[in-house]
Amino acid sequence: MTTTNTTNIPRKTIGTPSPSLSYAARLAFRIIATNPAGQIAISHPWENFRFRLPGGYTDPSTSLHHLAATRHELEWETGGRIRLVEESPPIACVDEYRDDVQVHQVTWCYRAELVNVDADDGVTDEMLNAKLKLEWVDLEEARRRFEKEEATAEVGSIIKERDGFFLEVASRMS
Numbered sequence: 493m494t495t496t497n498t499t500n501i502p503r504k505t506i507g508t509p510s511p512s513l514s515y516a517a518r519l520a521f522r523i524i525a526t527n528p529a530g531q532i533a534i535s536h537p538w539e540n541f542r543f544r545l546p547g548g549y550t551d552p553s554t555s556l557h558h559l560a561a562t563r564h565e566l567e568w569e570t571g572g573r574i575r576l577v578e579e580s581p582p583i584a585c586v587d588e589y590r591d592d593v594q595v596h597q598v599t600w601c602y603r604a605e606l607v608n609v610d611a612d613d614g615v616t617d618e619m620l621n622a623k624l625k626l627e628w629v630d631l632e633e634a635r636r637r638f639e640k641e642e643a644t645a646e647v648g649s650i651i652k653e654r655d656g657f658f659l660e661v662a663s664r665m666s
Contacts (some may be wrong), residue, residue, distance in 0.1 A: 502583075506587070506653050508588065518595050520547065520550070522546070523545060525574045535626055545601070577602070586658070
């Protein structure tokens with residue numbers, strides 16, 4: 493298995509670990525997915541925050557390697573219409589300390605792309621959008637939306653800061 497050197501990847505910490513709490517470890521990922529027009533996907537998953545980058549987290553008890561779990565989650569959420577850019581290392585990482593649920597989550601951000609598929613694959617754009625509620629916007633529009641977003645819960649504030657950081661890093665790479 494090939495390992496990726498992650499020492500030069502931009503990294504951010506959200507929250508401060510409390511010495512009085514015991515944090516469960518969780519590994520997560522977010523995706524900067526682009527379509528052929530150069531737009532990125534944002535999703536609309538919850539009421540307490542209107543936007544987020546597609547992604548998820550891996551169960552610590554799973555035997556799947558993190559990238560395999562990322563691929564699996566993308567296939568599940570999008571019907572296999574988005575794939576990771578295989579040769580690309582993660583673009584950034586965020587350490588999140590959530591006191592409310594006592595979780596230390598390490599979230600890696602990867603690049604991905606919308607796959608042009610055969611009309612006979614059985615997956616329609618309507619199915620894709622219904623599954624993940626994706627919206628395709630240009631990178632700067634996504635950044636503006638995240639900056640203006642007002643979170644109604646702690647998790648929304650974390651999403652705004654985390655995904656905003658990933659979008660900032662992606663913008664610097666463009």
